Amino acid sequence: MSFHWNDKEPIYLQLKDKVREMILSGDLSEGEALPSVRQVAMDYQLNPLTVSKSWQLLVDEGLVEKRRGLGMFVLNGAKNSLKDAEQSAFLEEAWPNILKKIENLNLDTKPLIQSLENIGRNA
Amino acid sequence: MSFHWNDKEPIYLQLKDKVREMILSGDLSEGEALPSVRQVAMDYQLNPLTVSKSWQLLVDEGLVEKRRGLGMFVLNGAKNSLKDAEQSAFLEEAWPNILKKIENLNLDTKPLIQSLENIGRNA
Amino acid sequence: MSFHWNDKEPIYLQLKDKVREMILSGDLSEGEALPSVRQVAMDYQLNPLTVSKSWQLLVDEGLVEKRRGLGMFVLNGAKNSLKDAEQSAFLEEAWPNILKKIENLNLDTKPLIQSLENIGRNA
Amino acid sequence: MSFHWNDKEPIYLQLKDKVREMILSGDLSEGEALPSVRQVAMDYQLNPLTVSKSWQLLVDEGLVEKRRGLGMFVLNGAKNSLKDAEQSAFLEEAWPNILKKIENLNLDTKPLIQSLENIGRNA
DNA sequence: GTGGTCTAGACCACT
DNA sequence: GTGGTCTAGACCACA
Numbered sequence: 352m353s354f355h356w357n358d359k360e361p362i363y364l365q366l367k368d369k370v371r372e373m374i375l376s377g378d379l380s381e382g383e384a385l386p387s388v389r390q391v392a393m394d395y396q397l398n399p400l401t402v403s404k405s406w407q408l409l410v411d412e413g414l415v416e417k418r419r420g421l422g423m424f425v426l427n428g429a430k431n432s433l434k435d436a437e438q439s440a441f442l443e444e445a446w447p448n449i450l451k452k453i454e455n456l457n458l459d460t461k462p463l464i465q466s467l468e469n470i471g472r473n474a
Numbered sequence: 475m476s477f478h479w480n481d482k483e484p485i486y487l488q489l490k491d492k493v494r495e496m497i498l499s500g501d502l503s504e505g506e507a508l509p510s511v512r513q514v515a516m517d518y519q520l521n522p523l524t525v526s527k528s529w530q531l532l533v534d535e536g537l538v539e540k541r542r543g544l545g546m547f548v549l550n551g552a553k554n555s556l557k558d559a560e561q562s563a564f565l566e567e568a569w570p571n572i573l574k575k576i577e578n579l580n581l582d583t584k585p586l587i588q589s590l591e592n593i594g595r596n597a
Numbered sequence: 598m599s600f601h602w603n604d605k606e607p608i609y610l611q612l613k614d615k616v617r618e619m620i621l622s623g624d625l626s627e628g629e630a631l632p633s634v635r636q637v638a639m640d641y642q643l644n645p646l647t648v649s650k651s652w653q654l655l656v657d658e659g660l661v662e663k664r665r666g667l668g669m670f671v672l673n674g675a676k677n678s679l680k681d682a683e684q685s686a687f688l689e690e691a692w693p694n695i696l697k698k699i700e701n702l703n704l705d706t707k708p709l710i711q712s713l714e715n716i717g718r719n720a
Numbered sequence: 721m722s723f724h725w726n727d728k729e730p731i732y733l734q735l736k737d738k739v740r741e742m743i744l745s746g747d748l749s750e751g752e753a754l755p756s757v758r759q760v761a762m763d764y765q766l767n768p769l770t771v772s773k774s775w776q777l778l779v780d781e782g783l784v785e786k787r788r789g790l791g792m793f794v795l796n797g798a799k800n801s802l803k804d805a806e807q808s809a810f811l812e813e814a815w816p817n818i819l820k821k822i823e824n825l826n827l828d829t830k831p832l833i834q835s836l837e838n839i840g841r842n843a
Numbered sequence: 844g845t846g847g848t849c850t851a852g853a854c855c856a857c858t
Numbered sequence: 859g860t861g862g863t864c865t866a867g868a869c870c871a872c873a
């Protein structure tokens with residue numbers, strides 16, 4: 352396990368997002384323990400404090416809970432709350448901006464619609 | 475007359491993007507002079523060095539030229555080159571990521587397509 | 598049958614306080630045996646050492662005694678000594694701080710007095 | 721300026737609460753800059769990281785904003801939002817527990833009411 | 844000048 | 859074993 356960190360974003364944020372994705376994809380089940388701060392620090396050659404910052408953010412976001420002396424555990428409902436949060440964030444923040452951008456740039460909407468329809472068929 | 479600067483992005487980048495948008499929307503016509511560094515610094519309560527950095531970036535991007543003793547001027551063709559650049563940036567970078575995100579979140583594509591079609595009609 | 602432990606306070610303290618409350622309320626009578634360390638550890642999914650620490654604190658506080666080979670027992674007089682201790686702790690430590698807080702926050706004392714009078718009548 | 725830190729609570733929390741009190745009392749006006757991380761670290765013989773943690777918490781609590789390159793500033797409305805938050809926290813969380821405690825301990829409410837009335841007169 | 848990030852390493856309380 | 863706190867010191871981007 353080495354490091355392929357994006358240099359623009361702080362490592363602790365990238366690490367946090369990685370865990371979010373793992374929860375979302377099911378790689379980390381609800382109730383399961385996160386790998387320990389020390390373990391991750393070893394595996395990825397990081398300072399424990401850096402990892403700890405990520406874990407703390409996950410607690411703050413309500414996805415993970417700390418059990419004293421035992422470690423961090425994925426909360427029940429974390430996956431769904433994460434999914435809901437990301438969906439509404441996209442629909443309410445990102446998508447309107449995307450529409451505005453498309454309109455401003457006077458882009459042809461046909462190929463865009465086409466690519467969306469392709470997704471729809473696969474689903 | 476301060477301003478609401480986003481805390482996450484450097485002010486000089488936000489300022490630069492603001493000018494880009496003004497060129498794109500026509501608020502700043504080609505051949506027109508940019509407001510002076512001093513003026514902007516006063517108006518927005520900024521350090522002149524910060525404004526200067528933005529103006530320099532616009533020069534580097536080929537949208538603006540410095541005329542010694544006169545100031546900065548929007549170049550002929552700036553609007554179109556900006557439009558082309560933004561269009562291809564959107565289609566080649568942003569849109570594929572958007573599609574990926576929509577797929578990951580398992581979003582219903584129908585309302586998204588609908589909103590795109592609405593834009594198409596208005597254009 | 599896990600339990601909701603407060604994350605900010607050590608579990609062994611929370612457990613100890615719980616027993617104190619049970620003695621105070623009469624749920625644990627004087628002379629009665631405390632449940633065994635093993636039993637509690639099983640019931641609440643705790644490390645036996647954690648439970649043991651709580652029980653030891655109760656001994657240190659003079660509320661409980663260890664009878665070799667038999668277990669831990671609530672001492673005679675435990676309830677009253679607990680009540681006295683808590684009463685004076687409240688009046689000498691907690692209450693003055695509460696008064697200071699009410700004063701600092703400029704709270705209206707009338708509804709507070711009202712709620713106290715309601716208690717008085719019921720007693 | 722030396723140190724009289726409570727040993728039970730992390731320094732960064734005590735520092736944060738100190739600033740909260742300064743905002744509440746008006747020692748720090750709205751719009752005013754907080755002393756810089758480095759300055760406080762020097763004055764109180766602390767590591768800058770420790771101070772930084774406190775300042776960040778104040779941002780998270782919506783009392784303070786960061787202006788890039790300039791420092792941290794008390795937000796407009798910080799004082800009132802702080803006051804409201806503390807008042808409702810007291811009335812909705814602390815006070816009901818206090819009442820319950822008084823009832824459980826069978827305390828005489830007369831002297832308590834008396835001390836509250838004294839506050840009332842002074843106000 | 845400002846705060847942000849990271850490292851290396853120590854010490855602590857808790858389970 | 860777990861995470862939390864703190865120090866000392868370095869480097870960076872930003873204004």
